[in-house]
Amino acid sequence: MKNRNLYVAAAAGAVLVALALVLRTFSALPLPIPEAYAGPIPSARPPMEMAVFSVVTGVNHRVAAFGFRGGSLFERREFSMAGALVKHPKGDLLIDTGFGRNIDQQFRTLPLLFRTITFYSLWQPAADQLRAAGYDPKSLHAILLTHSHWDHVSGLPDFPGVPVWVTPQEHEFIRKSGDMDFCRLFTGIRYEEYSFEGGPYLGFPASHDIYGDASIVVVPAPGHTPGSVIIFVTLPDGTRYAFVGDLVYQLDGITLREERPWLVRRKADTDAEGNRENMLRIIALKERIPELIIVPAHDMRGFARIPRLPQTSSRTFMSQ
């Protein structure tokens, strides 16, 4: 009898601990409100021909609770699996690839636990979307990664010969070959490293101005992965985008100042504190520039603010 009581007490204790863990993991606990960014807002000289197009390749069927603390376990969210095409007269760039043609085979190489909680739909790979829009693949100068996780690099093999731009830290991360990326499966990818030779930019300590006209500026944002970056794009009409990769999964992370749930942070981020620091920088920047359009890789609402690729080939699109 005594033993039985002990078992019951131990089981009840375990349930309580598990419940506390779940509640703590998913309950809201906003980050402190940072001071608005107070530094200079550098001017940009984007060429008139510049444009950005969204390339949403599919979705992951998730719930809000997966994306940010306080999110409901019952609110369905379609997480975009996406990239963006930046057209620039000095060379077009694709920011991330989203799902590629071989996503089904690639997905089978991911850890079993992750696969059992992940349900995705492939819409159309980036390479096929570009082709359908009449885009000449030769115009693509490089693929610029926000980071190297599976859902951002899946389409790399669909662009043979196109250089892939990464930071030295992310290149090293790719070499170490974590179980959440596919890069180890790919052969013949031409990685090219770039560095942050430029000074501070919009609250970030360093920068890389790709074409020297401040139209596309990359800043380091380590945390989610060691070489994660944020890509600022400024268009001729003054529209400013911040492609933040997986800094947050959903915009609520910024607007509510809510990090990913603890369990997700533990699995997804290599340095959650570093990621938090960069989240606060973006939150402070959004205070100062409310019109800044923040585009997390997995939030449809960000991509809805970007024009879609033309559905059929159009002369204007091809000739730009």
Ligand SMILES: [Zn+2]
């Ligand atoms: Zn990621």
Ligand SMILES: [Zn+2]
């Ligand atoms: Zn991702």
